[in-house]
Amino acid sequence: MNQPNNHRRRLLQGIGVSAALTGTTLLPGAAWAAGKGRKLGRVVVIGGGFGGATAAKYLRKWSNGGIEVVLIERNKEFISCPTSNEVLSGNREFASIVHSYAGLKKNWGIKVVHASVTAIDPEKRRVKTDGAGEFAYDRLVVSPGVDFQFGAIAGYDEAAQKKILHAWKAGAQTVALRQQLVDLPDGGVYVQTIPKAPYRCPPGPYERVSQIAHYFKTQKPKSKIIVLDANEQIISKGKLFKGVWDDDYAGLIEYRPNWNVTEIDAATKIVTNEIGDKERGDVINLVPPQQAGKIAHDAGLVNANNRWVNIDWITLESTAVKNIHVLGDATLSAPLMPKSGHMANQHGKAAAAAIVEILSGRVAQPTLMANTCYSLVDNRRAIHVDSVHRYDAEKKVPLVVAGSGGVSAAPSVEEGLFTRAWANNIWADILT
Template sequence: MTLNRRSFLGTGLALGAALSAPRAIGQARPRVVIVGGGAGGATAARYIAKDSGGMIDVTLIEPSRSYFTCFFSNLYIGGYRDLDSIAHTYGTLASAHGVNVVHDWVTGVDREARTVSTAAGHGFAYDRLIVAPGIDFVDESVPGWSTAAQNRMPHSWKAGSQTQLLKAQIEAMPEGGLFAMVAPPNPFRCPPGPYERISMVAHVLRDRNPTAKILVLDPKSSFSKQALFEEGWEKHYPGMIERIGPDFGGANVSVDPDAMTVTVDGSVEKVDVCNVIPAQKAGHIAQVAGLTDGSGFCPIVPATMQSRIDETVHILGDATIAGDMPKSAFSANSQAKVAAMAVRAALTGSRAFPAKFSNTCWSLIDTDDGVKVGASYQATEEKIAKVDGFVSQTGEDAGLRKATYEESLGWYAGITADIFG
């Protein structure tokens, strides 16, 4: 729901001077508040601050002092990277670009008063609000599982300690043990992500525990880059991976974290490690602010990334209904630049150019065996629409696959510098 002024002020939070009325002409710099410091939010903060030349006051509110990227976290599980390599901080955004970085949890948004409140009792007024909260999980989407069980059956779909936990569980599996993944239904963060993860788990088990097995329980009839993954699994991990789709019970799965079992169409299977990736929705604050629709995600105006519910709010990344664009870090970064331009134009009168978007998703199947899929997009009245695309092909030679993987390493270095400065 959207909090009204009375209910907002009645929360008892110390709101302070930051909650002054929206800016009048001739007063202080226009204020932009950004909720969420991931690929979308941090990019938007950097570009608004940098490109406005100090004309806009930018505040980024993010609870984590070190942000672990979900993208490339699978490579940490596979042993190709260490955890520090996917951790990023916000010092450069503050020191080099003048962004006011606040490490706190946003607890409320009063869209009528244009204010944001935080768990520490602070309040921030805005002329434009950018919401980039990532995803949360749909309760009971996997019967028997909840976030209370995430230490027994980790999701690891938010990187950091969960990723460390899953990696440790995989490495501690008994000889000949069983790893199970409960894959998510559409739409979800990073469409190729679960299947790259399976590849990385198989890579670890092949070297450490070669008689172990992997079971993928999938409610979807097909998935991103399916032919490429299946070709790679047969080549690198023959006989190790079994996928059960909806025709054979993949859509009728429950779990028992205490007993460490999964039930597939009534058949109970004992497992040693279970990675449960539930159905997803927009991050909690988007729901609190009344920015979601019946889908659980946020409808947006494609040309500006503005909310269709409130034109003073822009929404980025995994939380959005983004038409043909997948939910990925590259997408969020691309959308953030469109939103930053729109916000800057609205608040300073600068020129805004037509929105253009792009995305590429790389996946590693085994050492030097990288594949990719991507597209360019444009804004229409109805959605972000795909213009053209590309995808790796089955049967490619080893040199091309190695080059694709090396390309992904360059992309990671470049995009994290672009996001965090």
């Protein structure tokens, strides 16, 4: 089912992510009136990405300032992974995905601390940092994103990581990979690897292939892309991506499913899979398998396959450690729930609503969560997939609402406009 166009037009007209996409009007009504100047307690938020920064803002907003919020983020600026693939193709300037945390400080009175968390003491309810001291909390929100399982790929040591980039966390590696593509001679080979799901942003690698294919088609038409996918097939928007590749980038992209990279030789730029097949590229973008961020492991929050964090889907509280709520990519995903920036934003709001209720002496209620993932397939056209997730009391997880969401009928310029409007709106929703 395709999402109605009038819904997307509202997004373009500036209603924004909060109302048009994220369903915040469906949150418990009591959360809006809670606080009214009363001091409800202190919440420390670790991680200032799509999930953590959202939680920090909405804790202040929905408690009417009654909850003191400390946001601890080691990076001085917010850098968006969504839309960073456009930087690789040259369709977007890197500076456009970099944003300030100043709005959270000025508009919402959030204490933003730029430091790394070194330890969490759940008994004393304290967070220790590497230079900013310690912070006590009544409730803790941890939004650590993902870290990489470099050890799963032989030869991918620290020296190799400086040459063979993942660029799966937007930042310096995004800029460096773009430069590798610029330096690639016309006729060169770019190799894109994709780990077995689950990983951050299911359609992300395929969008990246499309963006780089557009760059090659327009700037380096003799070049080639080889896609080595550890999955059996394209795992998100498969027919749409395949159609674009066949129609617009014929002869430029070679897609190989069930090709799981297990070894890299950075000197020769050769990757090897589990049955010994080898492939060489002039530029290799190696995306390793992923797991919850390090602090989640260090704090004893990880309790699913030694990779992810199980949570209570009403409160987003860890099932391993009380009073700690975990958001975003680090969680063990509910059925068909993607690890996406939009979903992390939803987690942040759901956790904020639950914590406001809890600190106000009420019982948290489940909330609807919605997701939209856009992918630009060239410099103008895009495709999307979206869904709505409702808590199932019997199974105790959010399930996709029957008949909700769906995918685009075809790539379009109109959806390209929606894609960029979505980015601007969600950045504003999180940070201003």
